[in-house]
Amino acid sequence: MKEFKFKGIKFLIVVVILFTILFLFDFANSSLAVSKFFDIIWKLLPIFIFIIILTTLINYFLNPKKIMKHFGEESGKRGVFYALFGGIMSHGPMYAWYGMLDDMRKHGLKDGLIVTFIYARAVKLPLLPFMIEIFGILFTVVINIYIVIFAILQGKVMDIVIGKKLNKKEKQMAEKILACDNDICLKKDECERFRLFKAGAKECKTNSGTETKGCGKFIKISK
Amino acid sequence: MKKQNNQPTIKKSFFQATKSFISITPMILAVVGLVALFQTYVTPTMLSNLFGFSPLTDTFVGTFIGAISSGNGALSFVVADGLEEQGVSLYAISAFILAWITLSFVQIPAEVSVFGVTFTTYRNILAIFSTILISYLTVITIMALK
Incomplete structure (x- = not known):
């Protein structure tokens, strides 16, 4: 069985120390920060549940070979489309999605598609009416089109950069x-x-x- | 649906998904903690005071402020709206909104712990360049279309 390991323990310890120090010197504001912390966690709970359900479905329906087919080296335009669509449709903070992406990455998800997914999340569908009201329809349409274009470009650049690094190591390993x-x-x-x-x-x-x-x-x- | 060989059961898939999520909970708690501290100590007024230079400088300031800020995307629109009323250039406003949504320095330690230093470095560098380029292209396109 694969060993279970928590991620970000050191990071959490640093944040706890920070809170402890602030408690000693600024009790009022740090108490407010703790209250905000629980507010945020409470608001995120439905998203966490949604992500667990989605990851379950991915684990169930997409075995590593299917992930390779749809999101791996040979995924092509279809993989880019899925990453864009997934990024645009995904809700909640990015860090909530890290676990699922990490799982899929271990099964063959390309780094370029992760980059595309992350940047495509800048298209916030539920906030579009609000954005139109504040900045106007022209600004909203133009900026979102550019976000989609650059999400794809970033993915391509990432694949080239990572691919070059990987190829160098692989050539040495593959010979052996x-x-x-x-x-x-x-x-x-x-x-x-x-x-x-x-x-x-x-x-x-x-x-x-x-x-x-x-x-x-x-x-x-x-x- | 017909079950294929090697396909895990739904129970096992759920167990794997839950285990995977639990493994990143320390990271999520740490990021939420930092976001809560940021929202307590850094107010929109404080952010607004950092703008007001040339469009180019404001674009870089917008990118930087957006990247270190955190919170709901809607909040960035409200702050940006206030900046627009103060006469801050549209280049800076676009950069600020994009950086707020796509870059988050608060999340970098979490991103490193999951994806590694190389991936995080490349992704964030690409995102910074894209943010600056998109903000310029957006304004230029709007000017051309008007």
Whole structure:
């Protein structure tokens, strides 16, 4: 079973220390901040529940191979469309979506599509009437069209930049080892062979590997 | 729907999703904590006082202020509306709104812990450049269309 690990513990400790210091020197404002903290959490609860349900559905309906097909290296324009659509339709703060994106990334979601998803979130559908009322329809339409264009461009640039970095490492690794496409193996997320498969390394074979016994060909992902 | 081989059960999928979400709760709590502190100590009036230079400087100020600010996107519109009434250029206002929505320095530690330093660095640099470019292109396009 994959080891469970909390993310952001150090960050949380720093924030708790910050609150403690502020409590000592500015009790009134820090109490107000604590009250705001609970207000925000309360408002976010429905979004958290929605994200858990959505992640459940993705885990259920989209296995790693399907994720690779729709959001991986070969996803093409369809992947960009899904990322744009998902970004525009998603609600709530970005950090609430990190868990789901991280899960999908481990199963082959391209970095470029994450970038497109994140930037496309700047198109705030529920706030459009409010934006039109304040800044006018022309400004609203023009800025949102540019947001969509730049969301796509950023994704493309990210893929080129990350791809170049990956290719250099991969060339060195691929000369030495074979990739492995065994998505049942529970060690796959930690294995360099599976990472190479996700990155589209040329030579590939399926090594076995189970929960209790590895395939014997496991290679830890290089830093 | 017919269940395929290797497809997890809905119960297992829910368990995985919940586990994945619980693993990022410290990060979410930390970000919400910082957002609460920011909303308590930094008021819209304080932000407005930072503008009022040349359009170019205001654009950079707008990008920076938007990036360090946090909160609901609607709040950025209200602040931007106030800035417009004060005569701040549309370049700066566009940059401010975009940076508020797309960049959030408060969230950077969380983004690093999930996606890593390389991804976070590239994404934020791309977003900063895009924000400045979009704000200029938006104003130029509006001027051309009017």
